[in-house]
Amino acid sequence: MNDDIKRMIRTVPDWPKKGIQFRDITTLLKDPVGLRMCIDDFKKRYESKDIDIIVGIDSRGFILGGALAYLLGKGFVPVRKKNKLPAKTRSVTYELEYGSDTIEIHEDAIEKGQKVLIIDDLLATGGTALAAAKLVKALGGEIVEIAFIVDLTDVGGKKRLAENNLPYYAQVEFEGD
Numbered sequence: 001m002n003d004d005i006k007r008m009i010r011t012v013p014d015w016p017k018k019g020i021q022f023r024d025i026t027t028l029l030k031d032p033v034g035l036r037m038c039i040d041d042f043k044k045r046y047e048s049k050d051i052d053i054i055v056g057i058d059s060r061g062f063i064l065g066g067a068l069a070y071l072l073g074k075g076f077v078p079v080r081k082k083n084k085l086p087a088k089t090r091s092v093t094y095e096l097e098y099g100s101d102t103i104e105i106h107e108d109a110i111e112k113g114q115k116v117l118i119i120d121d122l123l124a125t126g127g128t129a130l131a132a133a134k135l136v137k138a139l140g141g142e143i144v145e146i147a148f149i150v151d152l153t154d155v156g157g158k159k160r161l162a163e164n165n166l167p168y169y170a171q172v173e174f175e176g177d
Helices: 002-007 028-031 032-046 060-072 127-138 157-163
Strands: 009-013 021-024 054-055 075-081 087-095 099-106 113-119 141-154 166-172
Touching: 002 032, 002 166, 032 060, 032 141, 032 166, 054 127, 054 141, 060 075, 060 113, 060 127, 060 166, 087 127, 099 127, 113 127, 113 157, 127 157, 141 157
Parallel strands: 054 075, 054 113, 113 141, 141 166
Antiparallel strands: 009 021, 075 099, 087 099
């Protein structure tokens, strides 16, 4: 099944800069069969795990996390880019492949001891995932796993997650940048 998911992901050469092979999941998401395969794979993996709430990372993690939360009967919490959440927040600034960014979570989004699944579309350097994990832990959440559609294996995110004792799952892997 994951080979089918992989085939539905478009590669855009030289975007956002020359030499980068951008893995575009919009072609997967627009295909009703592809979207169903993707979400069903996550559902199968997590339906028997002890998870209280799902955290989706801005913005594609909202699509995946919202659908999965609905199917699993769990709540959903967004981690957003800076200044997008209306109530009191915690924030983390982190390094990306092409610069830095800041993400935030509402301070009341996670209760101490809640078991959390974090979800996003793609694992590259791991910076965004590590920042989201830091926010969840700061609020007292326990991370069950961090889930992705794509792992860019040559960029090092998997190693960074492992170094921080964060279990992860990716539906497909791509080599290269």
